[in-house]
Amino acid sequence: MKTTCKILGLFLALAVAFGESTAQSYPSKPIRFVTGNQTGGGTDLLARVIAQKLSEQLGQQVIVENKPGADGIIAAEYVAKSAADGYTLLVGTDGQMILNPGLYARIPYDPLKDFVPVIQLSSNPVVFAVHPKFPATSIMDLIAMAKARPGKLFYASGAASFRVTTELFKIQAGVNIVHVPYKGGAPSVAAAVNGEVPLVVTATSSVLAQLKSGQLRALAVTSLARTPLLPDVPTMDESGLAKFEAVTMQGLFAPARTPRAIIDKLYGELSLVLKLNDLKERFAVLGLDTGGLPSAEYAALLEANLGKWKQVLSDLNIRAE
Numbered sequence: 001m002k003t004t005c006k007i008l009g010l011f012l013a014l015a016v017a018f019g020e021s022t023a024q025s026y027p028s029k030p031i032r033f034v035t036g037n038q039t040g041g042g043t044d045l046l047a048r049v050i051a052q053k054l055s056e057q058l059g060q061q062v063i064v065e066n067k068p069g070a071d072g073i074i075a076a077e078y079v080a081k082s083a084a085d086g087y088t089l090l091v092g093t094d095g096q097m098i099l100n101p102g103l104y105a106r107i108p109y110d111p112l113k114d115f116v117p118v119i120q121l122s123s124n125p126v127v128f129a130v131h132p133k134f135p136a137t138s139i140m141d142l143i144a145m146a147k148a149r150p151g152k153l154f155y156a157s158g159a160a161s162f163r164v165t166t167e168l169f170k171i172q173a174g175v176n177i178v179h180v181p182y183k184g185g186a187p188s189v190a191a192a193v194n195g196e197v198p199l200v201v202t203a204t205s206s207v208l209a210q211l212k213s214g215q216l217r218a219l220a221v222t223s224l225a226r227t228p229l230l231p232d233v234p235t236m237d238e239s240g241l242a243k244f245e246a247v248t249m250q251g252l253f254a255p256a257r258t259p260r261a262i263i264d265k266l267y268g269e270l271s272l273v274l275k276l277n278d279l280k281e282r283f284a285v286l287g288l289d290t291g292g293l294p295s296a297e298y299a300a301l302l303e304a305n306l307g308k309w310k311q312v313l314s315d316l317n318i319r320a321e
Contacts, residue, residue: 026086026262030061033252034079035091036072042185042205042286043250046122047091049282053273064091071160071320072096073107080114084255086262090115092253098305099160102313103320111306117298118252118266120291121274122283124203125223126165126246127230129216134198139173139220139239142199146175153177155199158188158206160320164309165222165246166201167316172241192216203248204229205287222246229287249291251298267294 033051037043044066051062067075076096082088090096097111109115128139136142146153155177157163163179170177180197182188185206192200193215200207200216204227210216211230218233224245226235236244252270254263273279274290283290293301313319 026265027058027060029087030063031058031086032088033062033064033091034075034088035064035066036068036075036093036096037066038068038184039066040186042124042203042288043091043093045286046205046250046283046288049279049286050091050121050270050273053276053279054269057269057273071100071103073100073104073109076100076111077108079253080109080255082255084257084259086254086258086266088255089118089266090253091121091250093250094161094248094305095159097251097253097302098309099164099313100320101306102310103160103318105319112299112303114256115253116256116258116263117295117302118254118263119270119274119295120249120251120293120298120301121270122250122288122291123223124205124248124250124288125221125227125229126162126201126248127204127207127211127221127233128166128169128199128201128219129192129207129211130199130219131192131195132214132217133195134217136219137217139234139236139241142219143173143175146173146177150176151178153199154180154197155201156180156182156188156191156197157201158182158185159202160318161246161248162188162201162203164313164316164318167318168246168312169236169241169244171316172244189216203287208287227289229284229289250288251291251293251302263295 033047035043035047047064051064055062072095079088079090100107136145185202188200189207191197211218220234220236220239221227222236274292
């Protein structure tokens with residue numbers, strides 16, 4: 001028994017020493033941030049801002065690689081099957097890590113088993129925005145119009161997370177507004193600006209410029225507290241839909257079995273990056289709030305949201321189109 005304990009103790013000591021040595025030498029080559037979004041999209045821009053700052057922090061190049069398509073499944077599968085050495089990481093979204101398991105009958109990765117969260121990078125309230133000529137100036141106005149004209153109002157969205165948010169809104173508000181899908185946030189925003197649809201539901205980051213220029217008008221945001229990015233725009237809760245909340249998040253994920261020492265080092269470096277004033281300013285321009293949740297807390301939040309939104313998707317009978 002004593003011999004077994006000594007061997008186990010020696011094994012654990014070697015594992016700790018190996019982990020420390022790995023962390024000290026990491027990174028010794030360029031790191032890749034993989035994103036499932038097109039170049040120029042909100043998540044892509046976020047990834048590039050953080051990659052630049054992390055590169056400066058580590059003294060090693062951090063490259064952003066875009067693998068768009070299939071609601072982020074291509075990128076997520078690629079990273080899940082990559083070597084667990086800290087050099088291939090996923091800049092992941094709620095769509096990939098929370099909604100896809102409920103939207104698709106089968107996906108080639110498990111968000112909880114195939115990944116370990118490194119850190120939450122940002123959060124982003126969803127905003128309901130309308131064309132400036134649209135008569136509704138509040139969420140209650142929108143609800144009243146929708147009830148007066150069931151099935152006659154249309155909304156645009158460019159991702160599953162925004163459609164799910166709106167379908168949940170429709171249930172809580174008791175209205176029938178028809179979904180018009182677009183391939184991405186930019187086309188859905190452009191549709192509202194051009195008057196093709198009166199309402200767009202999208203991330204704050206995708207529509208901030210149009211709101212500031214007056215091309216669109218915000219009715220409400222879906223966070224429980226007002227966002228400093230749009231301090232004059234009320235929340236859904238303030239607007240009369242009690243406790244309505246739907247906030248998108250972006251985070252950094254490593255393949256499962258990545259050494260804890262590397263996860264901890266990445267978290268420590270990125271925590272410093274997210275506190276930089278110039279990064280916070282860049283995020284504000286992009287319409288993003290900085291994150292910072294560490295691995296364990298982020299993992300718990302993801303697991304809770306995964307269960308919540310799977311049930312919502314099932315209740316609303318929403319599947320991938």
